[in-house]
Amino acid sequence: MAKSYQEINEKIARGEAVVVTAEEVIAIVKERGLKEAAQYVDVVTTATFGPMCSSGAFLNFGHADPPIRMGQITINGVEAYGGLAAVDTYLGATQPSQDKGIEYGGAHVISDLIAGKAVHLLAKSQGTDCYPRKEIDTWVKLEDLNEAYLFNPRNVYQNYNAAINGSSERLYTYMGILQPNMGNITYSTAGELSPLLNDPLLKTIGMGTRIFFGGAQGHVSWMGTQFNSACPRDEKGYPQTPGATLALIGNMKEMNPKYIRGAVYEGYGTSMFVGVGIPIPILNEEMMAFVAVENKDLYTNVIDYSVPKKAKPSLKKVSYAELRSGAVDINGKIIKTSPLSSLKMAREIADELGNWIKKGQFFLQEPIQSFPQGNAIKGLEIKEGESR
Amino acid sequence: MTKKILLSFPQKAAGQPMAMELIKTYHLDFSILKAFIDDNIKGTLLLEIKGSEADIEAGIVYLREHQIGVRDIESVVEVDQAKCVSCGACTAVCAVDALEMTADWSLVHHDDKCLECMLCVKACPMRAIHAII
Numbered sequence: 001m002a003k004s005y006q007e008i009n010e011k012i013a014r015g016e017a018v019v020v021t022a023e024e025v026i027a028i029v030k031e032r033g034l035k036e037a038a039q040y041v042d043v044v045t046t047a048t049f050g051p052m053c054s055s056g057a058f059l060n061f062g063h064a065d066p067p068i069r070m071g072q073i074t075i076n077g078v079e080a081y082g083g084l085a086a087v088d089t090y091l092g093a094t095q096p097s098q099d100k101g102i103e104y105g106g107a108h109v110i111s112d113l114i115a116g117k118a119v120h121l122l123a124k125s126q127g128t129d130c131y132p133r134k135e136i137d138t139w140v141k142l143e144d145l146n147e148a149y150l151f152n153p154r155n156v157y158q159n160y161n162a163a164i165n166g167s168s169e170r171l172y173t174y175m176g177i178l179q180p181n182m183g184n185i186t187y188s189t190a191g192e193l194s195p196l197l198n199d200p201l202l203k204t205i206g207m208g209t210r211i212f213f214g215g216a217q218g219h220v221s222w223m224g225t226q227f228n229s230a231c232p233r234d235e236k237g238y239p240q241t242p243g244a245t246l247a248l249i250g251n252m253k254e255m256n257p258k259y260i261r262g263a264v265y266e267g268y269g270t271s272m273f274v275g276v277g278i279p280i281p282i283l284n285e286e287m288m289a290f291v292a293v294e295n296k297d298l299y300t301n302v303i304d305y306s307v308p309k310k311a312k313p314s315l316k317k318v319s320y321a322e323l324r325s326g327a328v329d330i331n332g333k334i335i336k337t338s339p340l341s342s343l344k345m346a347r348e349i350a351d352e353l354g355n356w357i358k359k360g361q362f363f364l365q366e367p368i369q370s371f372p373q374g375n376a377i378k379g380l381e382i383k384e385g386e387s388r
Numbered sequence: 389m390t391k392k393i394l395l396s397f398p399q400k401a402a403g404q405p406m407a408m409e410l411i412k413t414y415h416l417d418f419s420i421l422k423a424f425i426d427d428n429i430k431g432t433l434l435l436e437i438k439g440s441e442a443d444i445e446a447g448i449v450y451l452r453e454h455q456i457g458v459r460d461i462e463s464v465v466e467v468d469q470a471k472c473v474s475c476g477a478c479t480a481v482c483a484v485d486a487l488e489m490t491a492d493w494s495l496v497h498h499d500d501k502c503l504e505c506m507l508c509v510k511a512c513p514m515r516a517i518h519a520i521i
């Protein structure tokens with residue numbers, strides 16, 4: 001028997017919805033079978049907490065008197081974009097600061113703002129007839145701003161590579177530090193708890209889906225950049241390589257600094273740990289089958305990051321159960337594996353989102369538009385000479 | 389008395405037999421807790437030594453005279469729990485599993501295993517690991 005979004009939301013309103021995490025649901029399906037489990041469970045919560053570089057914030061400072069049309073802008077020494085209207089800006093998470101470099105970047109400013117700290121705003125302008133001020137030097141807090149929202153163009157990757165280093169030099173990457181001579185493997189996903197691996201064909205996740213975003217209720221605003229729904233899949237539809245991505249939006253003023261944190265990858269740059277939770281409505285048995293997926297059935301490739309090309313070779317296809325076991329056998333060599341995203345925090349987020357739903361504080365939003373299937377990503381061709 | 393010391397040799401492995409010899413001449417009992425030799429790093433040896441205070445002191449002076457670095461060790465690195473998110477990135481570089489994920493995927497640091505290689509300090513994206521010495 002199928003359920004509708006409305007029926008599930010009515011159950012949430014009555015405080016009767018059965019909500020479990022994507023890890024807990026596995027045992028329920030084994031015990032009760034697909035059909036009964038699909039009737040019993042209403043919502044399955046998924047979550048992830050890991051580094052997501054393609055993130056940033058839109059901020060509006062309000063007008064000073066006399067007003068300024070902000071051109072060159074820095075916040076705590078980190079440059080923000082000056083090409084929007086007078087007092088609007090976009091602060092990118094990976095922008096390094098002018099004095100501290102990658103140790104303090106845009107992501108750190110964003111988490112400081114969410115933590116309620118005052119930040120140092122400096123802006124310059126040519127001065128115009130309507131905006132005569134040429135300089136501003138002040139301190140602002142999140143509560144002083146008109147609007148402040150995260151708009152992250154690419155978050156919650158559906159599956160991602162595991163990384164290894166086949167060279168004889170240590171590598172410093174966004175996949176962490178990779179020891180020489182295939183010394184270790186790193187991977188970054190919540191596996192069976194990961195949002196987009198629980199709805200591999202994005203049947204319930206689309207534009208408008210309400211989510212847990214940095215501790216606030218946010219939304220999926222668009223398909224993420226490099227959205228690769230044309231990726232190779234297994235017979236059930238689960239991606240075998242990086243697949244779909246999401247663009248997310250949410251109000252910084254409602255966020256919690258615990259779930260949005262600045263991060264530094266040595267020799268690489270600043271990034272931002274973003275906490276995201278997505279509820280999957282169990283509309284039918286098909287959705288129940290999708291969310292019952294286990295780490296042993298989810299696969300990714302161990303990619304050699306020492307190859308300085310876009311297409312890096314895969315040394316082995318491995319399951320997340322193997323990666324989570326702490327070691328993987330590659331050509332007879334036992335290699336240690338380490339996670340990069342926090343499963344502990346992801347579990348906390350999945351539980352927190354579950355509590356919101358159980359308490360009737362969070363309702364499901366049916367997508368107002370689905371994302372395309374078969375969408376492949378393009379590379380960038382280098383063309384010589386004049387424009388053609 | 390018992391003391392934990394960390395020896396470091398300028399070139400890989402070269403100083404190791406010499407260190408053993410010197411310790412023997414000073415009647416020190418010792419056990420090798422960890423030996424760590426990496427192509428990129430100097431050789432290091434973590435020892436627990438037992439003997440009279442005078443003998444230990446004299447032995448250490450002797451080692452230092454032979455260009456072997458000697459340091460007393462308790463716990464070299466400290467994890468700031470308020471900053472740690474248990475991501476696991478630091479465990480990637482810890483060659484002796486002094487940093488490990490527990491069964492519930494929290495990070496744990498085993499003081500006794502640590503070799504003070506300091507690699508984890510830079511590997512932590514939250515900058516939650518501090519070197520004490």
Ligand code: SF4
Nearest residue numbers: 472473475476478512
């Ligand atoms: S890398 Fe840092 S934040 Fe991550 S588990 Fe280790 S100490 Fe904690």
Ligand code: SF4
Nearest residue numbers: 482502503505506508
């Ligand atoms: S300093 Fe860090 S990486 Fe090195 S042995 Fe100690 S805990 Fe492991």
